[in-house]
Amino acid sequence: MNAAPVATIGGTPESMQPLLYLDGISVSFDGFKALNGLSLVLDPGEMRAVIGPNGAGKTTMMDVITGKTRPDSGKAMFREADLTQLDEAEIAALGIGRKFQKPTVFEMHSVFDNLLLALKADRRPSRVLFASTRAIERERADGILEMVRLTGMRGRMAGELSHGQKQWLEIGILLAQEPELLLVDEPAAGMTDAETEQTTELLRRINETRSVIVVEHDMTFVRALAVKVTVLHEGSVLAEGSLEHVSNDPRVIEVYLGR
Amino acid sequence: MRRWVSGLLLLCAILPALAGGRLARADEIDDAIAGFAGNFAEVEQAIGALAATDDAVAPKILEALADGRLRIGPDHSLYIEDAKGALVEARTGAAADPPGKLKPVKVNNRVRRAVEAAMGQLTLLSPDPGQRMNAADTLFRSPDPGRLPALEQALAEETDARVKALLEQARAAILLMVPETPDADKIAAVETLAARGDQAARVLLGTAAEKSSGEIAAAANAALKSIDRELAFWSGVQSVYYGLSLGSVLLLAAIGLAITFGVMGVINMAHGEMVMLGAYTTFVVQDLIRNAAPGLFDYSLLIALPLAFLVAGAAGVAIERGIIRFLYGRPLETLLATFGLSLVLQQAVRSVFGPSNREVGNPSWMSGAVDVGGLVLTYNRLWIIVFSMMVFALLILLLRKTALGLQMRAVTQNRRMAASMGIRTDAVDSLTFGLGSGVAGVAGVALSQIENVSPNLGQSYIIDSFMVVVFGGVGNLWGTLVGAVSLGIANKLLEPVAGAVLGKIAVLILLVLFIQRRPRGLFPIKGRAVET
Amino acid sequence: MISARLGLYGSLLVAAVPLALTIAVGLLSLLPADSALHVPGYVVTLLGKYLAYALLALSVDLVWGYVGILSLGHGAFFALGGYAMGMYLMRQIGTRGVYGDPVLPDFMVFLNWQELPWYWYGFDHFAFAALMIVLVPGALAFVFGYLAFRSRVSGVYLSIITQALTFALMLAFFRNDMGFGGNNGLTDFKDLLGANLQAGSTKAGLLIATGAFLSFFFLVCRHLTQSRFGKVLIAIRDAESRTRFLGYRVERYKLLVFTFSAMMAGIGGALYVPQIGIINPSEFEPANSIEAVIWVAVGGRGTLVGSMVGAVIVNFAKTVLTGTFPEIWLFVLGGLFIFVTLFMPRGIVGLFTGLRTWRSQPAKVRKQLTGRALEAGE
């Protein structure tokens, strides 16, 4: 919709180079337009909440950013890098981490090993083949465990974790990658209220050092985050601004909040 | 040969009358007969000379010679031993009392060929057009300048256009051989042969082009080129036809697989054995009919079709209920379990029916062939093409127009959604699997007409069938159609260039490379369903 | 996973078994025939065959059990290694062949070939042949894997094209003009490195070599799978795209392991051929490759130990049954495929070693252990 970066609330100066820049992205599957001219700009250090009804294209947007889906048209830049030309591994190496909508961890590995595999390091097979676990890696993994509240599960198989714990472990995996930008798809799905609250806090802490895009349905959750909100509908941006601002937008009320 | 000789006997009686003006001079005949006393080369000459007389005795003598009933006396006169062992004088046909011990006239292959050619000549004037055709054809294939006069005479009298054309071609062949033929006639002959345009004409023209020079050589070369073009065209068309035929067989074998794989994501390695079950059902049906009601034999395939569908379909439902149901979401395990099943089924059939090939006959309407242009279309392959298209159309209709089809498509596209809309996905799965297997059984009926029915029947098709499905894309029957036909044609077009085995290898390699480009086939279904 | 529980000493112990067994059997076979402890020659050959198959099974387990690549074409790599060894053995025959040609193998003389095809050059040197035993299967796997993994062909699609690969090779090797002996393959071998293949000592030596290679590769595989590298492999098996989004180049890992595994299979084939005395195109039959997969499944997928155990047990059963009730063997083998996939997803090794850990797990995890881990690929 609106290609120019608009800094309305808590924004950064316009002169600053955006971290992520999506412009006019379209993706269609068998003629069905999952994304339709989507544009979105994210400043460094920003946390953004993306909401929208089911099927609005939120997950597809993440697919485009992470190289899983190639857009039919449009521009996707991460700083200087053209995301449409890179594959998943290259994009991950650039510093974009992603949590899937369905929590995905390595179930047959211990929680600790999950993090160990994710720690930022040389990923080339030849290096990994002769890598041994150094003390500093152990420390970092343990630090992350602490942060995602899984220290007690350190040695357990990830498959044994509860749904919510898996969500956290996956966020922990993202942190271990030390990405500049985290894409988090519905982190609070299937969580108790207490867990949701803890997740909110976790994301806030993460946002102290990294940029985040959160996709979420849960309005309480989004409200608690108190960040700029982008509303997607049928593959394009319907409204953008503070939650209060967008929830007063009559179109948003009609397609989403008013249901 | 035998038939044509007996036809000859009848002919002998009328021949002199037909021959009209030309009665052989007695001494010509005597001279020719004297030659039979010599060595093989002389006998060969004598045969030619005897035939050239066109006398009524000639065919009798030649026939006796071919049958080894010709005897020669010490005075070099010839005798014929008839079927009962009685001797008659060859020259007159009178009962004979030979003056001394008789020896048989020896025959070797060259002599035999000479006899054949001579006989061909002698039947040029038969009242039966078929006989005359044969004779003209024989003469065309072994042209003999010595026969030219007889040929010209036959040509003058010929009324049947087809025989006449053939006679003219034979004449052209002879004219081209004879150096003295005027150039204009030779060129006309070249044209006649060029018009014939087959491999035999090509050989004659080739020799002519080599042996002559100037205008004639040029004409012959031009004719050769045009024939080559023609032949290449027809052999191309023939390859495409074979390809179509192979493609339709592949389509039959693969389409059931496409259904089960497409809808259920299940690789059924025992699919080939469903085909085999269908073929054995045909065998059993025919066996019963042979013993109980031989008159029904022509309907055996029609009876076998529904039975094969039921047998294989029931087996399919049993497999789904008994094994596959427990392995959903684990395609590789399904693959292994069904492979095990295929071994069990093969061994079971081997134990019941024995390891060797079983004879399944073609009903009369499936045997024989028809010529179209330069093509030979065998009826069984034609029927299989027609049949596979019918099966295909029926399946398309079933998927498009029936409730089961709708539900199957819903399950293909989104299993969970379909389930939540109240579709009983497990029942759909069973029916789908039964349908896919039943179609395989029907394919078995068709395959029994062109393949050996043995326990390995299914195995020989399974890899090709997978290739078709993978090539065409999963879950789209049109993809299977295109995949099957293009693989069939590619195979058959490569065969003349690379040989059967190398052609097949080339196709496999091309396919493997193709999958790199289009990992989900020509017509992939898109959607999240396929990604998990 | 299970060999993880085995611990280092356990693994060393397991690794010692093939070597110790073959040394014992090998030495006992050299005792005089009337000795009570004498092991007859056919036992030596059979055991050698089983262990060569075990090496093949180990290679299949490495790719299937740890990376989720169900190769239905590993028999091809085994056969290629076997052919490379066979070519060396053919050239060793020299003038002792039926036709006595010093250079050309008998079948080439028979086919009226005038000179040795270029691809037979060098096979008169053992070192060259040894190199080819690993290079040829390795190169084929590399090219094939490069194409397949790069375009992310996976799951059943990959299985089907690996099957097509071995099928195509079978057709090719059946051809006389390929120069590998066509239908009959390569046979009538005389000696290996100067040792007479018929001699008991040579047979014993080959058996011990097979045991040694098996032990060695078991340890290599164990190390590979226990290391960080192995953890990445399992990660790829269980959640391929997760691994990709972490920045791992999944295709390179797969390619590396696939190629290595093919080389291992090739060595298995090379050990098999001199003991059996023949290699022919039927080794490429797709059914053989699938059978190798079932050995692994029977023993226990993703355990390494299980693959070796499975190969020996199934082949022993095959020897016994095809000898006594040939009719029944295919029923048994087919039934085994079905039974193991339905009722014994963790194989024999899973039954024994897993039981303890199994019991201690909550029900939910049990289900995941059987289901999830055995799912291939994504």
Ligand SMILES: Nc1ncnc2c1ncn2[C@@H]1O[C@H](COP(=O)(O)OP(=O)(O)O)[C@@H](O)[C@H]1O
């Ligand atoms: N790979 C795909 N193939 C076909 N359709 C897809 C695919 N991915 C997404 N879609 C469709 O695109 C639309 C947007 O999906 P998605 O991005 O998952 O929505 P959201 O995450 O906002 O709920 C949906 O209608 C979905 O069915």
Ligand SMILES: [Mg+2]
């Ligand atoms: Mg979503």
